[in-house]
Amino acid sequence: MASSFSFLALAALLALASWQAMASDPSPLQDFCVVDENSPVLVNGFVCKNPMDVKVDDFFKAAELDKPRMTNKVGSNVTLINVMQIAGLNTLGISLARIDYAPSGQNPPHTHPRATEILTVLEGTLYVGFVTSNPENKFLSKMLNKGDVFVFPVGLIHFQFNPNPHKPAVAIAALSSQNPGAITIANAVFGSKPPISDDVLAKAFQVEKNTIDWLQAQFWENNHY
Amino acid sequence: MASSFSFLALAALLALASWQAMASDPSPLQDFCVVDENSPVLVNGFVCKNPMDVKVDDFFKAAELDKPRMTNKVGSNVTLINVMQIAGLNTLGISLARIDYAPSGQNPPHTHPRATEILTVLEGTLYVGFVTSNPENKFLSKMLNKGDVFVFPVGLIHFQFNPNPHKPAVAIAALSSQNPGAITIANAVFGSKPPISDDVLAKAFQVEKNTIDWLQAQFWENNHY
């Protein structure tokens, strides 16, 4: 799946998003529809390769999900195994991720437009929460220990935070889409390319324009690789 | 649909959200399934009343969508006609809204977790935009004139802003769910009940904790009625 995947990878880097999970990918109409990495044709999801050319490695990845990852500026790293990583996931409505948290690190507030997320803690502790939609905007939060399981409903803003200043944490999360997508709130609002007008944001967030300008000048790093 | 609707209305005030649109409400299994306002049973969507009791007014509302509305602090007002307003919309996957914009008013950055939105300008001009998901966070924006039509894809952060400091603007928007939901970013992040820990938000937004505290002390008014 190496170099011939370049067109796909490029497309993936752009609008096809990152990691969120939702309950309703369309149903398959054959046993599987493995991504044809060489096709120039783009559809909702991906076109399939000839089933005669499908091999077991289309359903496999030596993802090294057992290995710790470097974390970024906000102290986290999401290693997502979605349809861009395993071509056999196309049409099948699921993906999997390992998330590393540095001490005091977080996977900052974000939404998954196309997936619910279910998470279990492998190492350390995590303080997690999500916020319901308008008009309530109720915040539900919980401290999770090793072995605990938590659910983040599709489309709602949520985060995970490692409250331990000395020890890292690790989680495995599953998402209900082959391509859940992720929208990190700070990055989308203050780090968009080009920037959103500071007039709009100043009024929306009830702050001075120069606060917005300062926020837009920061480097908003993506934590999904 | 007046007073007997109180339980439903209460439920609606809570988690059932406001106005967002998504492409995949489940399909109907009969001609219609009009909300039974008296039923204590809650399901995905709503339970139906006896079809013998269905009358034409179950598909109707004297919504006065031709009348201007008072706008709120950020200068807008969304009058949403969804399944909570018209009981006959249950299982049918669509809703409609009138949006009023004060001079220089805006419908601030928000997402609809369950709907795509299509909008046309009835009066005035609107500067609109949406931001794609990670890692691109590409911002696409457009100035709209009277009669123009624009689409906001499901789940993406978007806004509408009236750039005219002297004249109001009006739009009609349709959303692809009976209950699209709306998550106003500022309200959900800084106005949740209870507030999200300022430790988490300070690091997520790369600002001082007292900036977060100040933001959380503001009044985050909902603009959907």
Place this chain on the structure above:
Amino acid sequence: MASSFSFLALAALLALASWQAMASDPSPLQDFCVVDENSPVLVNGFVCKNPMDVKVDDFFKAAELDKPRMTNKVGSNVTLINVMQIAGLNTLGISLARIDYAPSGQNPPHTHPRATEILTVLEGTLYVGFVTSNPENKFLSKMLNKGDVFVFPVGLIHFQFNPNPHKPAVAIAALSSQNPGAITIANAVFGSKPPISDDVLAKAFQVEKNTIDWLQAQFWENNHY
């Protein structure tokens, strides 16, 4: 989207139908899947262009929905903004229309095989109705004034009629599919190409064959442009 859209337009003129709304277009598997107007490949919906080539105008149309339209022989005109008009609507499950009604004009009995319709009156008054399926065939009707909202459930026969012999009427309608389709009953039954056998129709409608022949000789004009 001009001339390169010709193949698509041609296809659209044929079987891809006009404007009806239904609750269950498939869900998107990426942020958006904008129609690739140059692709010779046809799928359920449309193939997507490279997301790198997507621009804001793919989600926009200067549709002039504020402008009155000429009406046809039965006194109406449906200006539908669906996926053939806005390429960005592909996979997103919604479309929008302006409907003009001449004095005493009507949008005659028709069904939308793939969409529910929600309508609001912008100008004038409309007498509207729909008929339930067998065996009841119950007719529900209502007089609508400016600002009122009404719902026509997916697949049911319905119409709108402007009862005012002196003044036109205008409505905005939204439909729950990117390509709702419309089947005008008179046109499909009496104006099909080639005509349905008059033996079949005479017995089906309990009239003489020459009545059917006369009906089939009329000009059945489409009111959707």
Place this chain on the structure above:
Amino acid sequence: MASSFSFLALAALLALASWQAMASDPSPLQDFCVVDENSPVLVNGFVCKNPMDVKVDDFFKAAELDKPRMTNKVGSNVTLINVMQIAGLNTLGISLARIDYAPSGQNPPHTHPRATEILTVLEGTLYVGFVTSNPENKFLSKMLNKGDVFVFPVGLIHFQFNPNPHKPAVAIAALSSQNPGAITIANAVFGSKPPISDDVLAKAFQVEKNTIDWLQAQFWENNHY
């Protein structure tokens, strides 16, 4: 399933319709969800009985589909086995019918709002056809012999006609919904209760009002039992 089914049967007689087939009933979330005939609660589809009370007869009906049926005024009879006949069909998206045709009889022009239909001829010959949606309204027709198979796409107007004036015909049809619904065009347009205004219909069908009045005075018998 006899007398306790009375409430359900009553509901069924009203808006829940008859026999049409569509490609997208929602997916089951358990092995089966057999209709609870005693429940007063109505939902999209039906509520389920306790799985402990499910027995093999919930998936069975001694429907006598091998036996000829009396035909009605237009010379046909549709014996539909849908969720109202077999409680175990709930959530499973399919139904089955036997159709009897008298010599020169027909199953007159109708649509199935929620199902595609696939039909095979058991006895005799059938002349069948369907009409595409606007603006084409293309009529596709075929003479079918014993053993032939034909498909009527969801939502399109179609009919079957027995061209033999001396011999009956029989078909088995399957429909892609637990409750496909049927809208017989003549019955819905000219036989609705109450009647549609003759002003509206006269203009829609380009005939004199008294022709409409005459049509509305006919007896429009349902051919689905």
Place this chain on the structure above:
Amino acid sequence: MASSFSFLALAALLALASWQAMASDPSPLQDFCVVDENSPVLVNGFVCKNPMDVKVDDFFKAAELDKPRMTNKVGSNVTLINVMQIAGLNTLGISLARIDYAPSGQNPPHTHPRATEILTVLEGTLYVGFVTSNPENKFLSKMLNKGDVFVFPVGLIHFQFNPNPHKPAVAIAALSSQNPGAITIANAVFGSKPPISDDVLAKAFQVEKNTIDWLQAQFWENNHY
């Protein structure tokens, strides 16, 4: 549809499977999407031909479902009319089959991963049954006579057996997918290519390895043509 269908046929012979039925094929986005037999592009389902080139025979097959078929080693023969047989079935979520049973013949235990099945007996008698999922594995069975109807829920293991040692039986079955797929348990477990390790199967079925070896040496014939 003859020779140009060869690529498609080849693909069909491989992973696209045979005949099972499920409730949730995606919904159509146009009147129909007839398989383009000449396209090299593979998608979930099939790409469509130009609607201008669609003709009535795309919805038709002279399938001779009235004619008896030769049966195989286990005494049955499934003649399935799915999207590979009728190109017009693409996106429409249904297929049809005739099943012949030799005296004492059976359609052995199998599942349909993508379809519910509804069956009616045309000739003879059938003993049928299905087994629920873990942990119950409840077996529900019934003796069916001519004209009876029975339902096999999607994904569950089921069979039909002709208990009459002297007379054949015939059934018509419909399945809720354009490509339901069939997994004959014995063939998939003991007749896979290459064979599953006898270590695994011996322990799974609690038998000696040489019993497994003996089973794997048998000829596991497919009964779907």
Place this chain on the structure above:
Amino acid sequence: MASSFSFLALAALLALASWQAMASDPSPLQDFCVVDENSPVLVNGFVCKNPMDVKVDDFFKAAELDKPRMTNKVGSNVTLINVMQIAGLNTLGISLARIDYAPSGQNPPHTHPRATEILTVLEGTLYVGFVTSNPENKFLSKMLNKGDVFVFPVGLIHFQFNPNPHKPAVAIAALSSQNPGAITIANAVFGSKPPISDDVLAKAFQVEKNTIDWLQAQFWENNHY
């Protein structure tokens, strides 16, 4: 969720099955629809509790997925966290499992009628495989090491086997349904209650009746708790 959950638990023990994953649970129509454990009403999925009564623990379980489990006779144990374990999963289309494998243990051949499965190895090594549907019945297999990821497409027969005779193995698996269901082939075919006729099975599996009788006399233990 303790004792009041008894009715639900009972129902769950019966037909609602165990752990399989499929790509198309219906979409949510509100932020969440948490199971109402006290409701006597059963629907496709579950009815929801009043959103005012929803609390964070409805999305949480102290599942101790970090702790090793006792394995059964075939040497495995599936600890499934589905909608029966976390009430908040209702309508959200996903579940999670920890699987323990004894040395030389296996999770024997089974299907998930309603879910695709994605699995990662936490400890040890696993030999895994799945078989495609008829007529190919192609067996695809792979040896997995710690950190590897593998996908089992919805509805196909698959297994995992720990080839190490000295060391246990552990995996985390996610499934694309709130209630994926599991059908262990040996248990459903030879361990059903009541047993399937040995006449049928002997011919289906091409063995002597007494071999079937012997198999049916074994104890077929469920490995899902």
